[in-house]
Amino acid sequence: MSDRRRGSASFCGSPEHGIGRRAFLGGLAAVAADMTVLDVLKQPAVAAELKKQQKRVILLWLAGGSSQLETWDPKPGAPTGGPFRAIPTSVPGIQISELMPKMAKRMGDTTIIRSLNTKNGDHGGGAKLMMRGRMDDPSLRYPDLGAVIARELGQVHSAVPDYVSFYSSTEGRDFAPGAAGFLGSRYSPMELTTSLMPENIRRPDAISEIDHAERAELREVLSKRFARGRSSSELGAHNEAYARVRGLMASDKLFDISKEPQKIRDEYGPTQFGEQALVARRLVEAGVPFVRVARAWWDSHGQNFETHQELVPELDHVMSTLLDDLKRRGLLESTLVITLAEFGRTPTINASLGRDHFATAWSATLSGCGVKGGTVYGKTDAKGQSVTDGQVGAPELFATIYRALGIDHQKNYFVGSRPVPLTEPDTDPIDDVLV
Amino acid sequence: MRVSLICGLALFLLTEVVSGGDLLPADRAIEDVVDREIDAQLLKEKIKPAAQADDATIVRRLTLDLVGRIPTQAETREYVDSTDPAKRVKLVERLLNSPGFARHQADSFDAMIMAGGGRESMRDYLAQALREGRPWDRQFREIMAGDESKPETKGSSGFLKSRIKDLDRMTSDVSSVFFGVNVSCAKCHDHPLVHDWKQDHYYGMKSFLSRTIEFGAFVGETDYGTVKFKTVSGAERQAKFMFLTGKVVEVSGGAEPTREQRQELKRRSDEAKKKKTPPPAPSVSARAKLADVALQEGERDYFARSIANRLFARFFGRGLVMPLDQMHSENPSSHPELLAWLARDTISHNYDLKRLIRGLVMSHAYSRSSRWESSTSAPLARMFAVGAVRPLTPQQLATSMWVATTDPNSLPADPGLDPKDSKLEPLADRARGLASAIARPGEEYAIGVSEALLMSNSDRLQDVLAESGDRLVGRLVKIKDRGEQVDLAVRNVLGRAPDAEERKLLADYLAKFEGRGAEGCRRLVWALLSDSEFRFNY
Numbered sequence: 017m018s019d020r021r022r023g024s025a026s027f028c029g030s031p032e033h034g035i036g037r038r039a040f041l042g043g044l045a046a047v048a049a050d051m052t053v054l055d056v057l058k059q060p061a062v063a064a065e066l067k068k069q070q071k072r073v074i075l076l077w078l079a080g081g082s083s084q085l086e087t088w089d090p091k092p093g094a095p096t097g098g099p100f101r102a103i104p105t106s107v108p109g110i111q112i113s114e115l116m117p118k119m120a121k122r123m124g125d126t127t128i129i130r131s132l133n134t135k136n137g138d139h140g141g142g143a144k145l146m147m148r149g150r151m152d153d154p155s156l157r158y159p160d161l162g163a164v165i166a167r168e169l170g171q172v173h174s175a176v177p178d179y180v181s182f183y184s185s186t187e188g189r190d191f192a193p194g195a196a197g198f199l200g201s202r203y204s205p206m207e208l209t210t211s212l213m214p215e216n217i218r219r220p221d222a223i224s225e226i227d228h229a230e231r232a233e234l235r236e237v238l239s240k241r242f243a244r245g246r247s248s249s250e251l252g253a254h255n256e257a258y259a260r261v262r263g264l265m266a267s268d269k270l271f272d273i274s275k276e277p278q279k280i281r282d283e284y285g286p287t288q289f290g291e292q293a294l295v296a297r298r299l300v301e302a303g304v305p306f307v308r309v310a311r312a313w314w315d316s317h318g319q320n321f322e323t324h325q326e327l328v329p330e331l332d333h334v335m336s337t338l339l340d341d342l343k344r345r346g347l348l349e350s351t352l353v354i355t356l357a358e359f360g361r362t363p364t365i366n367a368s369l370g371r372d373h374f375a376t377a378w379s380a381t382l383s384g385c386g387v388k389g390g391t392v393y394g395k396t397d398a399k400g401q402s403v404t405d406g407q408v409g410a411p412e413l414f415a416t417i418y419r420a421l422g423i424d425h426q427k428n429y430f431v432g433s434r435p436v437p438l439t440e441p442d443t444d445p446i447d448d449v450l451v
Numbered sequence: 452m453r454v455s456l457i458c459g460l461a462l463f464l465l466t467e468v469v470s471g472g473d474l475l476p477a478d479r480a481i482e483d484v485v486d487r488e489i490d491a492q493l494l495k496e497k498i499k500p501a502a503q504a505d506d507a508t509i510v511r512r513l514t515l516d517l518v519g520r521i522p523t524q525a526e527t528r529e530y531v532d533s534t535d536p537a538k539r540v541k542l543v544e545r546l547l548n549s550p551g552f553a554r555h556q557a558d559s560f561d562a563m564i565m566a567g568g569g570r571e572s573m574r575d576y577l578a579q580a581l582r583e584g585r586p587w588d589r590q591f592r593e594i595m596a597g598d599e600s601k602p603e604t605k606g607s608s609g610f611l612k613s614r615i616k617d618l619d620r621m622t623s624d625v626s627s628v629f630f631g632v633n634v635s636c637a638k639c640h641d642h643p644l645v646h647d648w649k650q651d652h653y654y655g656m657k658s659f660l661s662r663t664i665e666f667g668a669f670v671g672e673t674d675y676g677t678v679k680f681k682t683v684s685g686a687e688r689q690a691k692f693m694f695l696t697g698k699v700v701e702v703s704g705g706a707e708p709t710r711e712q713r714q715e716l717k718r719r720s721d722e723a724k725k726k727k728t729p730p731p732a733p734s735v736s737a738r739a740k741l742a743d744v745a746l747q748e749g750e751r752d753y754f755a756r757s758i759a760n761r762l763f764a765r766f767f768g769r770g771l772v773m774p775l776d777q778m779h780s781e782n783p784s785s786h787p788e789l790l791a792w793l794a795r796d797t798i799s800h801n802y803d804l805k806r807l808i809r810g811l812v813m814s815h816a817y818s819r820s821s822r823w824e825s826s827t828s829a830p831l832a833r834m835f836a837v838g839a840v841r842p843l844t845p846q847q848l849a850t851s852m853w854v855a856t857t858d859p860n861s862l863p864a865d866p867g868l869d870p871k872d873s874k875l876e877p878l879a880d881r882a883r884g885l886a887s888a889i890a891r892p893g894e895e896y897a898i899g900v901s902e903a904l905l906m907s908n909s910d911r912l913q914d915v916l917a918e919s920g921d922r923l924v925g926r927l928v929k930i931k932d933r934g935e936q937v938d939l940a941v942r943n944v945l946g947r948a949p950d951a952e953e954r955k956l957l958a959d960y961l962a963k964f965e966g967r968g969a970e971g972c973r974r975l976v977w978a979l980l981s982d983s984e985f986r987f988n989y
Contacts, residue, residue, distance in 0.1 A: 218908060
């Protein structure tokens with residue numbers, strides 16, 4: 017058994033990793049008041065600026081692993097290319113799969129990253145890696161992208177939820193449940209699995225509106241009497257949580273697509289994925305900073321081409337509708353739409369005409385906020401077996417996402433006295449795709 | 452490199468030698484030593500601590516801490532009304548010997564041991580060990596290398612099993628849970644901030660655990676296997692079986708087995724798996740060796756200090772060293788002499804958990820009011836000048852909700868007459884469903900908006916707020932006088948009488964529901980249950 021030193025994969029505050037003693041001392045000062053509570057060194061100016069700009073993220077999570085070859089990185093004519101052609105797009109020089117004609121007309125707002133090499137080819141590990149940007153280390157469980165965005169872009173007293181996750185299929189749901197990790201359950205997602213409406217957000221019929229409100233007021237009066245002369249951060253959190261209840265309940269209409277004009281509903285289409293994407297747009301419009309919409313199950317070990325013939329056009333339709341809708345409302349500038357999965361699929365076509373798990377050379381896309389549309393970053397070889405240019409991993413992708421949103425990707429959280437940067441210190445964002 | 456190593460060793464020695472001569476005598480009672488040491492610091496900093504809490508608060512605090520639920524009205528009344536000067540020690544004795552003690556402490560130890568580990572639980576094993584009063588060192592040995600074929604150690608491998616796929620996590624968690632130190636930073640390089648921890652320590656600890664294997668539903672151990680690692684300079688090094696103190700032990704074996712030996716091992720494994728019996732024991736258990744060295748005289752300070760600190764934190768809201776897994780030379784204790792005394796006392800009394808718990812909760816420091824009445828700002832928490840306000844765990848909260856909403860007439864009027872708590876204990880089981888809805892398994896627990904939404908809108912509260920059977924709401928409805936209704940509700944849920952202001956506020960609230968059956972009572976009880984006073988152990 018041998019462990020190699022993993023300089024970039026585990027950070028402990030060592031000067032070797034580029035964080036100096038000063039950062040650590042700063043952290044100590046911040047945590048001295050209460051070492052039990054996670055303390056975050058804020059950079060007030062940056063944070064204030066961000067909140068003003070109201071940036072948001074919609075993550076289209078292609079669970080199971082979509083094929084880059086049938087979407088963003090086609091290899092027509094290659095022995096690994098499969099039956100589908102590549103088609104030109106609105107951006108000269110960029111071609112994508114013929115299964116995505118609608119996105120082909122709208123490449124101007126999207127950047128394709130074709131050079132992901134993330135090394136982890138199992139569903140559980142891959143999903144965690146691509147939701148968190150790194151693997152947990154033995155003593156620390158990292159928050160996922162949604163929890164970090166909720167923490168960074170959400171507002172403490174927000175009347176809307178700050179992390180919403182749709183995952184209706186049971187396949188793969190447990191591989192990457194929304195995870196707030198060390199940020200704590202304050203930043204856990206509101207998870208929707210069976211319906212478009214979150215759990216416990218609607219008033220039960222047995223209690224009237226006025227009774228519900230007055231009961232909450234009575235609770236508040238009693239709690240305030242109790243809090244006199246007492247202090248603890250949990251006591252504050254308790255009352256803050258109840259203070260958000262009425263606002264969140266009022267946000268139930270955000271989840272109700274019947275409030276949307278029929279024309280818009282028709283545009284998104286009657287599919288579950290389409291309806292969830294429409295809710296996602298309603299949510300970000302109301303200021304929800306992070307929404308994940310998972311579409312499963314792309315795991316095409318057999319009949320890869322039939323699977324993709326069914327799923328890719330749906331993705332093409334929903335994604336292009338979503339981008340159009342956001343743009344029309346002036347929201348695309350401040351909303352980052354991501355397509356991502358736990359990994360891609362093998363160029364090699366197996367005996368069942370399937371493609372297997374492949375984390376060595378695959379693609380993701382970023383559209384809208386903070387990214388240079390109409391660009392492709394990175395390159396794979398003629399058969400798609402390896403990255404030949406611009407290789408990046410999950411950390412670089414996450415750094416890029418943070419930077420596109422104006423978040424300092426090197427910002428530290430403090431867990432106890434331990435500084436934990438958003439991405440490992442030697443990680444660079446992909447500057448070429450950032451505005 | 453060499454300079455910092457020497458420097459690290461020097462620090463190491465300075466803090467690790469507990470100079471017995473400076474400590475209070477060993478024959479003092481635990482509670483006296485806790486109070487002497489804490490009061491000495493308060494005096495030094497010229498802080499006058501908060502007064503002792505009133506009796507109703509003390510009986511609530513003790514009942515929550517020892518048996519994981521609020522007291523019944525009868526229990527509160529008996530304690531408050533008693534004029535017996537020994538009533539506190541008698542209450543503590545009754546609670547320590549009630550079935551709720553093993554149940555609740557098993558939940559607490561389970562949360563401590565299985566922290567962050569998915570949904571697995573060691574509750575059955577822990578409850579049995581706690582019921583029998585098994586010493587902590589023995590529990591540690593059993594958790595590391597217990598024989599699962601014996602009934603008394605069944606389930607003891609749960610800790611290892613839940614980490615079996617990740618040896619680094621196992622290494623880190625063994626160090627942190629049982630020794631109060633987090634060595635994971637020393638995995639890639641000598642710890643940058645804490646000179647105590649070198650890569651040698653990390654891989655030393657890992658060596659002891661590296662022979663652990665999954666064996667059907669059991670945890671097994673092989674006879675071979677060593678750990679190599681790369682230093683920062685890239686040199687490969689063979690790890691020694693080294694404990695955190697730097698003590699190295701010899702563990703035989705290590706040579707990779709021959710093909711024949713491997714086949715023989717596989718044959719035996721397959722056979723045992725087929726029979727569903729535990730795996731054959733190794734000729735030398737490296738994990739048992741770890742327990743041996745960690746509990747040896749001269750090396751056992753980490754183990755003793757960690758359990759003393761963790762139990763102190765459980766009852767006082769924070770440890771004598773914070774964070775609980777950062778017990779090292781550069782993170783000094785708020786009360787070093789107290790910690791050293793408690794560790795020494797724990798060792799000399801055979802790691803008796805009940806004794807230690809009894810001593811901690813009998814102290815005056817434990818029973819201070821949580822309200823800071825003085826006009827000066829409240830002292831830092833590490834002074835222990837004022838009682839902590841601690842959130843109930845989901846299980847404490849859910850069990851307490853069941854107790855609070857049970858008609859007091861359906862419970863024993865004399866708490867002493869039913870030592871088995873045959874009416875109360877089933878409530879803890881009924882509460883498990885609600886508790887699991889409050890907590891998300893595997894998440895760092897914090898009170899969040901999902902709990903507030905659950906309390907506000909979920910139908911999961913229907914059962915506790917029902918009007919039927921032995922429920923409080925059903926009893927309240929039958930009372931005609933609003934003042935009496937308020938009095939009963941507040942006493943049953945909050946364990947105290949309402950004050951004049953509350954009486955008026957709550958009676959006025961009830962008046963709005965005139966002619967609407969149980970509606971008003973149900974809303975009133977809801978408000979009391981969701982109020983911060985109920986949510987916390989104060």
